[in-house]
Amino acid sequence: MKTRIKELRARYDLTQEDLARKVGVRRETIVFLEKGKYNPSLQLAHDVAKALKTTVDELFMFK
Amino acid sequence: MENDKIKLYGITTVSILVILTLAIYAFVAFRDGQTVVPIVAIVLGVIAVVVGFKYLRNQYSDAEKGMPLIDERTNKVFLVAASKAYIASIWFLLIIAWASNEYIQFRDPAQALGAGIIGMALLLGVFYLWYNQKEDIGKVKF
Incomplete structure (x- = not known):
């Protein structure tokens, strides 16, 4: 799984901590999500996409 | 919070x-x-x-x-760690039981029970820390 979290985070000038606080998760969860090493629940994927003003299918790309 | x-x-x-x-x-x-x-x-x-x-x-x-x-990932980590620690605890208690005849002299059953409980708690902590830094928690096999 690949994600555009890092790219969009940079676009909105958000740190991993800022995004974690916005979504209500721990910073490590954002780290693992960015690396594509954690499959989030649909709810979390939706929340991250909303925080980064995009959609789930724009944010996560499955091989 | x-x-x-x-x-x-x-x-x-x-x-x-x-x-x-x-x-x-x-x-x-x-x-x-x-x-x-x-x-x-x-x-x-x-x-x-x-x-x-x-x-x-x-x-x-x-x-x-x-x-x-706690968030959804740490919750999953805890579930994985708890199930792994459960299996490891059985082995730990078996080893304690075997060693108590051969190598360890417990003062009384209460001391052996205390050692068992503390060992189980520490195993859970160790498994939690191990799986918390492991990537892709969803792919852990049972």
């Missing part, structure tokens, strides 16, 4: 009590002339203090920054 801080205070208090129990346990065992049990208790205590201090310091720092103590 207030709930998280209360939980953290609770975890800190329980951790201090476990460490104190280990210290008293080691002291009493030494006084009774035992050697293996107190040395193991002291080594486990020192490891628990070092790892626990680092873990709690990070948790307090994250709580101050407004991040939750």
Whole structure:
């Protein structure tokens, strides 16, 4: 799984901590999500996409 | 977030009590002339203090920054760690039972039970820390 979290985070000038606080998760969860090493629940994927003003299918790309 | 801080205070208090129990346990065992049990208790205590201090310091720092103590990933990590620790605990208790005949002389059944409970708690902590830093928790095989 690949994600555009890092790219969009940079676009909105958000740190991993800022995004974690916005979504209500721990910073490590954002780290693992960015690396594509954690499959989030649909709810979390939706929340991250909303925080980064995009959609789930724009944010996560499955091989 | 207030709930998280209360939980953290609770975890800190329980951790201090476990460490104190280990210290008293080691002291009493030494006084009774035992050697293996107190040395193991002291080594486990020192490891628990070092790892626990680092873990709690990070948790307090994250709580101050407004991040939750538990989220969906840490919840999954805990479930995986608990199930792995359950299997490991069975082996641990079997080893304790075998070693109590051969190498370890427990003072009474209460001391053996205490060693079993502390060992199980430490196993859960070790598995939690191990799986918490492991990538792709969803792919762990049972």
